[in-house]
Amino acid sequence: MRMDRESPMFTAKCRTVREDAGFRLTFFCEVCGSGYVTPPLICGTPKEALRLGGQDARLHFNRCCGCRRWVCDEHFNENQMMCTDCMPRICARCGAPVPKGADLCTVCGAPQFEAEKDEER
Ligand SMILES: [Zn+2]
Numbered sequence: 001m002r003m004d005r006e007s008p009m010f011t012a013k014c015r016t017v018r019e020d021a022g023f024r025l026t027f028f029c030e031v032c033g034s035g036y037v038t039p040p041l042i043c044g045t046p047k048e049a050l051r052l053g054g055q056d057a058r059l060h061f062n063r064c065c066g067c068r069r070w071v072c073d074e075h076f077n078e079n080q081m082m083c084t085d086c087m088p089r090i091c092a093r094c095g096a097p098v099p100k101g102a103d104l105c106t107v108c109g110a111p112q113f114e115a116e117k118d119e120e121r
């Protein structure tokens with residue numbers, strides 16, 4: 001089997017719970033420890049559950065290209081492709097911390113993201 005470099009193995013910390021209907025997995029952000037719970041996974045083995053659950057959960061997690069941990073959207077600096085431990089979201093102009101999803105620095109008002117095409121009004 002060939003390794004796919006574009007999509008690294010999803011190796012976030014996880015907990016498996018067996019339920020009547022199948023398995024339910026909880027994956028944890030390695031910065032804040034908050035969990036993402038998958039829908040019930042109807043399958044026979046924990047290994048299969050991990051594969052199915054991982055496909056779902058990886059949409060909610062991001063891998064830091066610095067420390068290579070899996071972190072939630074909240075703790076991922078998408079501009080740098082790193083977790084907020086490695087690369088805190090800070091304003092490029094004044095250095096103030098910038099909250100997740102903010103377009104403008106709350107201190108100096110500098111735009112925090114590359115302007116997108118649909119921004120012209
Ligand atoms: Zn987190």
Ligand SMILES: [Zn+2]
Pocket residue numbers: 064065066067068069082083084085086087
């Ligand atoms: Zn990191």
Ligand SMILES: [Zn+2]
Pocket residue numbers: 091092093094095096105106107108109110
């Ligand atoms: Zn600023």
